[in-house]
Amino acid sequence: MAESDPLTQMIDEIVQHHGGMPTRLLQVLRDVQDHLTWLSPETLDRVAEALDISPVKVRSVAEFYSFLYTAPRGSYDILFSDNITDRMLGNRELLHYLCDRLGVGIGETRADGVVTVGTTSCTGMCDQGPAALVNGYALTRLDPSRLDRIVELVSHQTPLAEWPREFFEVVSNIRHADILLGRHFADGSALRAVLKRGPEAILDEMVQSGLRGQGGAGFRSAAKWISCRSAPGEVKYVVCNADEGEPGTFKDRVLMQDFADLVFEGMTLCGRVIGARQGFVYLRGEYRYLLDSLRATLQRRHEAGLLGEAILGDPTFSFDIDIHLGAGAYVCGEESALIESLEGKHGVPRIRPPFPTTHGYLNKPTVVNNVETFASAAKIAVEGGAWFASRGTAESKGTKLLSLSGDCDRPGIYEYPFGVTVRRVLEDCGASDAQGIQMAGPAGHMISARLFDRRICFEDLATGGSFMVFNHRRDILDGVRNFAHFFVHESCGFCTPCRVGTSLLRDLVTKVHAGHGTRYDLEEMRKLGRIMQVACHCGLGQTAPNPVLDSLDQFPEDWERRLRATTFEPAFDLDAALEQARQLTGRSDPGAYLREEELMLGAMP
Amino acid sequence: MSEEQSFTLDGRRIPFEDGQTIMTAALAAGVYIPHLCFNRDFAPHGSCRVCLVKVNGRIQAACTTPAAAGQTVQNETGELREIRRGILQMLFVEGNHVCPACEKSGACQLQAVAYYVGMLAPHYTHFYPRRPVDASHPEAMIDFNRCILCELCVRASRDVDGKNVFAVQGRGIRAHLVVNTPSGKLGATDFSIHDKAAQVCPTGAILIKHRGYEIPIGQRLYDRKPISVVGDVATLAESKGGRRHD
Numbered sequence: 001m002a003e004s005d006p007l008t009q010m011i012d013e014i015v016q017h018h019g020g021m022p023t024r025l026l027q028v029l030r031d032v033q034d035h036l037t038w039l040s041p042e043t044l045d046r047v048a049e050a051l052d053i054s055p056v057k058v059r060s061v062a063e064f065y066s067f068l069y070t071a072p073r074g075s076y077d078i079l080f081s082d083n084i085t086d087r088m089l090g091n092r093e094l095l096h097y098l099c100d101r102l103g104v105g106i107g108e109t110r111a112d113g114v115v116t117v118g119t120t121s122c123t124g125m126c127d128q129g130p131a132a133l134v135n136g137y138a139l140t141r142l143d144p145s146r147l148d149r150i151v152e153l154v155s156h157q158t159p160l161a162e163w164p165r166e167f168f169e170v171v172s173n174i175r176h177a178d179i180l181l182g183r184h185f186a187d188g189s190a191l192r193a194v195l196k197r198g199p200e201a202i203l204d205e206m207v208q209s210g211l212r213g214q215g216g217a218g219f220r221s222a223a224k225w226i227s228c229r230s231a232p233g234e235v236k237y238v239v240c241n242a243d244e245g246e247p248g249t250f251k252d253r254v255l256m257q258d259f260a261d262l263v264f265e266g267m268t269l270c271g272r273v274i275g276a277r278q279g280f281v282y283l284r285g286e287y288r289y290l291l292d293s294l295r296a297t298l299q300r301r302h303e304a305g306l307l308g309e310a311i312l313g314d315p316t317f318s319f320d321i322d323i324h325l326g327a328g329a330y331v332c333g334e335e336s337a338l339i340e341s342l343e344g345k346h347g348v349p350r351i352r353p354p355f356p357t358t359h360g361y362l363n364k365p366t367v368v369n370n371v372e373t374f375a376s377a378a379k380i381a382v383e384g385g386a387w388f389a390s391r392g393t394a395e396s397k398g399t400k401l402l403s404l405s406g407d408c409d410r411p412g413i414y415e416y417p418f419g420v421t422v423r424r425v426l427e428d429c430g431a432s433d434a435q436g437i438q439m440a441g442p443a444g445h446m447i448s449a450r451l452f453d454r455r456i457c458f459e460d461l462a463t464g465g466s467f468m469v470f471n472h473r474r475d476i477l478d479g480v481r482n483f484a485h486f487f488v489h490e491s492c493g494f495c496t497p498c499r500v501g502t503s504l505l506r507d508l509v510t511k512v513h514a515g516h517g518t519r520y521d522l523e524e525m526r527k528l529g530r531i532m533q534v535a536c537h538c539g540l541g542q543t544a545p546n547p548v549l550d551s552l553d554q555f556p557e558d559w560e561r562r563l564r565a566t567t568f569e570p571a572f573d574l575d576a577a578l579e580q581a582r583q584l585t586g587r588s589d590p591g592a593y594l595r596e597e598e599l600m601l602g603a604m605p
Numbered sequence: 606m607s608e609e610q611s612f613t614l615d616g617r618r619i620p621f622e623d624g625q626t627i628m629t630a631a632l633a634a635g636v637y638i639p640h641l642c643f644n645r646d647f648a649p650h651g652s653c654r655v656c657l658v659k660v661n662g663r664i665q666a667a668c669t670t671p672a673a674a675g676q677t678v679q680n681e682t683g684e685l686r687e688i689r690r691g692i693l694q695m696l697f698v699e700g701n702h703v704c705p706a707c708e709k710s711g712a713c714q715l716q717a718v719a720y721y722v723g724m725l726a727p728h729y730t731h732f733y734p735r736r737p738v739d740a741s742h743p744e745a746m747i748d749f750n751r752c753i754l755c756e757l758c759v760r761a762s763r764d765v766d767g768k769n770v771f772a773v774q775g776r777g778i779r780a781h782l783v784v785n786t787p788s789g790k791l792g793a794t795d796f797s798i799h800d801k802a803a804q805v806c807p808t809g810a811i812l813i814k815h816r817g818y819e820i821p822i823g824q825r826l827y828d829r830k831p832i833s834v835v836g837d838v839a840t841l842a843e844s845k846g847g848r849r850h851d
Contacts, residue, residue, distance in 0.1 A: 041787070054769060054785075055785075056769065056772040056774075056783070056785040057772075059772075059774060059783075060772060060773070060774050063774045063775050063776065064774075064775075064776050065776075066776075329776075346776075351649070351651050351669045353671070488777060488778065489777065490777070491776070491777040491778065492776060492777065492780075493754075493773075493775065493776050493777045493778065493779070493780030494652050494780075495651070495652050495653070495654050496652070496653050496654050496655075496692050496695055496696055496699075496753075496754075497654055497691075497692055497695065499699070499754075499777060499778055499780060500695035500696070500698070500699045500778070501695060502777070502778070503732070503778045504695065504698075504729055504730070507730060527691070528691070531687075531688050531691040531692070534657070534664040534688065535654045535657055535664065535688055535691075535692060536654070537651060537652065537654065537666075571730040572730075
C-alpha cells in the first residue's frame with residue numbers, strides 16, 4: 001500500500017501509540033473502530049500487517065468481543081442495557097419508543113448509516129437505570145423526554161461532546177458505609193507501611209486479616225500473594241480485575257470512580273510484596289467513561305512519587321499501572337480469560353492448573369485480584385490484619401460491598417460486615433414487598449422469602465456483590481428467561497456443554513414461559529442443568545443453569561402454573577410451521593389453523 | 606524415578622510418569638476413556654468434555670488433569686455415562702449429522718463414541734444451522750455441518766503442517782470453523798491431503814475426494830467392534846481402516 005493511504009496512516013499511528021505490541025491488539029482495534037465505526041476485512045488485514053500478526057488471529061479477536069463490529073454500524077451506536085433491573089424500569093418500552101422515533105429496527109443500522117440501536121448485557125448502572133451506552137459511553141436514567149432529546153441530537157448529528165452532560169452523569173449512591181468506604185485513607189500510607197515494615201510483615205497482616213477474594217470466589221488473598229511471591233522468575237505482574245460483568249453488580253464502578261487511589265495503592269502494595277514492577281487494570285468496556293479520570297489519577301500519583309520509578313524515594317521500589325479496556329465479554333471476568341484478553345487474544349479460559357500465580361500474564365507469575373480486594377489490602381497494610389478481622393464471621397472477615405437494585409426504595413451501594421442477614425439488607429434499602437432476590441447475579445443464587453434469615457458470607461451465601469430484589473408483582477420467570485438469554489450471549493463457545501447447553505436451556509425456558517411446556521420439560525431442564533454444573537470448562541458454564549435450577553426449587557409454583565396438562569409437548573410447533581403457507585395463500589380463516597385451542601394459546605401475551 | 610508412581614482407575618492400578626495426564630496414562634495402560642478433542646499427537650485441548658472422569662470425587666477432564674500418585678479415578682460409572690451421553694446428544698443437535706447419508710458412517714469417531722456411551726438416537730431439539738459445504742479444493746472437501754469444533758485440524762495445520770489453514774471464529778453458539786483465506790475457501794489454500802490436518806478429523810467434516818464408499822458398509826472400522834477395542838480412526842493406519850497415511 002502507498003504511504004499516503006489515509007487508512008494505513010491512521011492504523012500505523014494507532015499501532016505506534018500502542019508501542020507496536022501485539023498484546024495491545026484489543027486496544028488497537030478499539031481505537032481504530034472509534035475512527036471508522038466498524039472494522040472491515042480490509043481494516044483488519046491492515047491491523048494484522050501493522051502489528052505483524054496473522055490476519056486470522058485479528059479476525060478471531062474482532063469476532064469475539066460484543067463491542068467490536070465486523071459489519072457496518074451507525075455513527076451513533078446506542079445499546080440499551082438489558083438486565084432484568086433495566087426491564088423492571090421499563091427499558092423495553094423505551095427501546096421500542098426510540099426505535100420508532102428514529103425509524104430503525106432493534107439491532108439494526110439505519111439505511112443512512114447514522115444510527116444503530118440495539119441491546120447489550122447489564123452495563124452496571126442498575127441503581128440509575130434504565131441505562132444505555134452511546135458509542136461506549138454510559139447513559140443513565142433514560143425516560144421519554146431524554147429520548148426525545150437524543151432523537152434531536154442524532155438528527156442534527158450533534159457530536160457526542162456537545163450532548164447535555166447530565167445524560168452521562170453517573171452517581172455513586174453510597175447508602176451504607178463501614179470500614180472500607182467510611183474511613184479516611186491517606187494516599188501513600190500503605191506504601192510507607194510496606195517500606196517501613198517489609199513485605200513479610202505485610203503478608204503476615206494479610207494472613208491475619210483473613211481477606212478473601214471479593215469478586216465472589218473467596219480464595220484467600222494472602223495465599224495468592226504468597227504463592228506468586230515464592231514462584232520462580234524475575235518478572236511478575238499484578239492485575240486488577242475491574243471487568244465487573246455480573247449483572248446487577250456495580251460496586252467496582254463506584255470504587256473506581258470515588259476510591260481509585262485506594263485501589264491503585266493496593267495494587268502498588270501488591271507489586272512491592274510479590275516483586276512485580278508492572279500492574280494492569282482490566283476495566284470493563286462499559287466503564288469507558290471512567291478512563292480519563294483514572295488516567296488523571298495515575299498521573300497525579302506519578303507526580304506525588306506514589307507510582308513509577310523510585311516510589312517514595314526508594315530506588316528499589318518501582319511500579320507502574322496500565323489500563324486495558326475490555327470490549328463486552330462477560331467471560332473475561334474469569335481470571336485466566338481476562339489474562340488471555342490482556343494479552344490481546346480472544347477471552348477463552350485457560351486449562352488450569354497451572355494457575356496464574358505461577359503462569360499468568362505472558363506465562364509469568366501473576367496475582368489477579370478484584371478491585372475491592374486491592375482496596376481492602378491497602379487498608380489492611382495501614383490498619384493491620386487484626387483490625388480487619390475484628391469484623392465479619394469466622395470464615396469471612398471484614399466487610400462486603402453490596403450493589404442493591406431492583407424493587408427497593410434506595411438502590412445503591414451498601415457496605416456491611418460479613419454475616420449480615422438478607423432481611424437486614426432488605427429493611428435498610430426499603431424493599432418491603434420482596435418475594436425473592438437474585439444473590440450474586442445470574443451466576444449466583446435465587447433466594448425466596450423463606451430464606452431471608454440467611455447470612456451473607458462465604459459459609460452461607462457467598463456473593464461478589466450483586467443483589468437484585470424482586471417484589472410480589474414481578475414474574476420470577478421473566479428473570480429466569482432474561483438470565484438464560486444472558487448466558488447464551490456470553491458463553492465463549494469453547495466447551496460443548498456451555499456452548500450448546502446454554503442455548504438448549506434458553507429454548508426450554510422460553511417454551512415453558514410461553515405456556516407450551518410440560519412436566520417433562522422441567523425434568524429436562526434439571527437434567528441438562530446438572531450436566532452443565534459439573535461438565536463445563538469454567539465457572540461461566542458451571543453456574544449458567546443456577547437461575548433455572550434454583551427457581552425450580554424455590555419457586556416451583558411459578559413454573560407449574562404455566563405447564564400444559566399433557567405429559568409431553570414437542571418443541572416443534574406444527575401450527576406455527578403453517579404460517580408461511582397461510583401467508584402465501586392469503587388464508588386466515590379458521591380452517592387454515594390446526595386447532596382452535598392453538599389459536600387461543602397463540603393470542604396469549 | 607526409583608519407585609513406580611501409580612493411581613487407581615475403576616479399581617485398577619495405572620502406572621504413570623511425570624508429565625502424564627490421566628488420559629495418557631490410561632491409554633498407555635490400555636484403558637479406554639471416551640474422548641473426541643483429544644489426540645495423543647497434540648497438547649490436550651479440554652473442550653469437548655467427553656473424557657470427564659471423577660478424580661477423588663470431583664468431575665474433571667481426563668485429558669487435562671495431571672496424573673498424581675494415589676489418585677482414585679472413576680471412569681465407567683452410570684453417572685459419568687449419563688453426562689457423556691448428554692454431551693454427545695448436544696453435539697448431535699448443534700450441527701447437522703445425518704449418519705445414514707454420511708460417507709464417514711461406520712468409521713466416524715463421533716458416531717462410535719455416541720454408541721459407546723449408549724446414545725442410539727437424537728435427544729434434544731435440533732438447531733439445524735445453515736452451514737455451506739466447501740468443495741473448492743481438488744482433493745478434499747469440508748462439510749461444516751459435521752464440525753464439532755474439536756480444533757484438531759486447527760492445531761494440526763498450525764503446529765504440524767505449519768500452514769495455519771484453519772481457525773475457529775465467533776463467540777458462543779456462533780463459534781464456527783473457518784478457512785484462513787480472504788474467500789474462506791479451502792481451494793485457495795495450500796492445504797494438501799497429505800497434511801496432518803487431513804488425517805485428524807474425528808467426524809466426516811474433512812473428507813478426501815474421489816474415494817467415497819471404498820469400504821462397504823458392514824466392513825468399516827467400528828462396524829464389528831466398539832471404539833474402546835479398535836481405537837481412534839485418526840490414529841490407525843489406512844490398512845487398518847484408519848486415516849493415518851504411513
